[in-house]
Amino acid sequence: MSKIERLRGFKDYYPEDMQKREEIFSIMRNAAKSFGFLPIDYPSLEMLEIYRIKSGDELVGQTYNFKDKSNREITLIPEATPSTMRMLVSRKDLVKPVKWYNIPKLWRYEEPQSGRNREHYQFNADYFGETGIEIDAELIALACETLNRMGLKGMYVVRVNHRKLMEKILSKLGCVNIQSSISTIDHFRKESIETIGNKLRDDGVVDDNLNRLLNFLSKSYPVSEIQNSIKDLGLDLLEDEDFLRMISTVEFLFKNGYEDIVYDPSTVRGLSYYTGIVFEGFDVDGKFRSIFGGGRYDNLSQLFEGQEIPAVGFGMGDAVLENLLKEKNLWKVDNGHSSYFLVGMGREGKNKAANLLYKLRRNGKTAVMENSERNISNSLKHASSMNFTHAIIIGEKELTERSLTIKNLINGEQKKIGENELDEL
């Protein structure tokens, strides 16, 4: 006998939560399928080197890495993109466009906090090989559609921006260290306006330019206002191709039913490899971390292989989603599905119940039978408490009549049917 504890920062999922999580994964898979994305899967362990290439030492410090028996540095995968990219470049025969999704488990060795455990699942979708605005829009639409199918329509907003546009704005405002300023802006809502201002000033954005930039960063613009959004900056960018592209993307989404989208200049995504549109989904109340995030990253494949492959994708973790659904009272399983609890009395009744039990199961129904020696009233109480919708009772009378008594456990109604009507349930 020994006391075994779960590791800190990890969670067990009991059925009351896991049923809902399965439902959510199923919504993700079905949404991806509707959009023509196909499933892939990759190992949970990779060479540590792959993350050094993409994300540098900060990420590497947060991985569960160790040396294997051959002294190779390997790690539990902390993110999805490098493995996906490895799979993509190692197959030359794939017909473009390649549209893949997966829901891998990922691990980060950092301090656990709300919406962030050391282990989580992440829905990832990526679209490779095409560059049009319809493609950028498709990824944003898929993220929205997934949330809509969970009942979250109207409860989230997608903030979009264009990385290159932002870089041009910074440059025109005097910034001499673009990557540093992008990192600063990435913390816009997390640090004080003074801190942000000081850092941007250090990068060369000063005086009036700085004031205009901070003002610009603090707003976000619905589809009808994007055209005017950058006017106040007084920059020559109204006809800029990236600006126009971003507008077209948002308009395309709006026209096709995805309206909860704003242009948000402070959404830049910290990672250095984004090359075009970037986006993040948040709850409208701003209570949680981002629900999903992604963007276009046409150059990343070059780090893995010589060739450039256009790419746009997103990741949607399960932890923030769970918190949000719980807060909105949407974290409940409602499968509208009948389920049967069979009670047979006496040896013969039990035999008959077992027989019907397996028939129902083979018909795809959820069915269990009473195996303990409870009396009928306690059996029915137990069945109700386990959320079965119907009890099927087989006593002496039913055996003689070749009938079944069916009790609806939700409204208490009871009726008799012939044994041969079972298939119609």
Next chain:
Amino acid sequence: MSKIERLRGFKDYYPEDMQKREEIFSIMRNAAKSFGFLPIDYPSLEMLEIYRIKSGDELVGQTYNFKDKSNREITLIPEATPSTMRMLVSRKDLVKPVKWYNIPKLWRYEEPQSGRNREHYQFNADYFGETGIEIDAELIALACETLNRMGLKGMYVVRVNHRKLMEKILSKLGCVNIQSSISTIDHFRKESIETIGNKLRDDGVVDDNLNRLLNFLSKSYPVSEIQNSIKDLGLDLLEDEDFLRMISTVEFLFKNGYEDIVYDPSTVRGLSYYTGIVFEGFDVDGKFRSIFGGGRYDNLSQLFEGQEIPAVGFGMGDAVLENLLKEKNLWKVDNGHSSYFLVGMGREGKNKAANLLYKLRRNGKTAVMENSERNISNSLKHASSMNFTHAIIIGEKELTERSLTIKNLINGEQKKIGENELDEL
């Protein structure tokens, strides 16, 4: 640019395989649900100690274990039962029976071989808190039902035995080291009959007893012959409660539609913690390792906690299953599901296509549109090669008529429908 390789002993799953694997996982989940099992999930990392308790140092040597930053010995989980057991004993409020399933990823650091990678998924189902033969039967039935739903009915056989019965037989035949002989018998089909005989002789089974035992072990008995199976041993066990229980279990399964079951004295399952029925599923041709295996283990909970909790369960890995399905030509996705490839000509046609595209997707259909500049004939070829069942073409004529041309890509038939008939697809 850098060449990144996948780790040895691990597999990537591209869509051509992953779609089928998703289908298989879905069959597992639905079968478990039909039987009233509920999903759980647990971390992929556990304290290494938990495996020392249950399985000893041999297993521990095959784990991906390492020390974390707090110098704790932790490991990627090599099997499902200890985590399940940890979850079970740490909740006092659970109403029995508890019926749980999961499909976790598991890791073993051993030499990769056919049907055995360093990482695999395993469908696990466990039933806690009840002891009847219906419960033992239910687990075997669930494993069978899962395989049947994959189209494997008639292609597998379940070998069952009763661990305590086997121990009594060994004892009555003179065996003085039961656990050692059980381990020997566990290798019955893997080692020569001489080796097996020598080992059993060392444990005290000699002369005539040894010959009768080896003869007995080499056979298996269908339901109609079980009664007579142990007669030749000349032992006083025909009325033994464990023997009768095993017979009842097999008969129960037979009566309820699961007939591919034999009593197989050499099936003992090596692990020391089994206390009752044990079973393994094999392909009838005997080409592969076991497809699934399990048994009753009423005492294991005592290793985790003082209390004894009746338990029976099984594990079914995905690797042997994949090999078997491939060999039987059943490794193909056939979802009978329509999918649409939309082709819009010109700017206006493309806009209309995008609009219909998102309508179809919101209706739950699989739909994509042509975003590249291929001509129509190449678009249709591409759509066919990607296994889309229908193309929807929107040219100038269709725009004027508010109609759609639908081409069945399987039989080549083509028809026109009104735009407003789209919802009926």
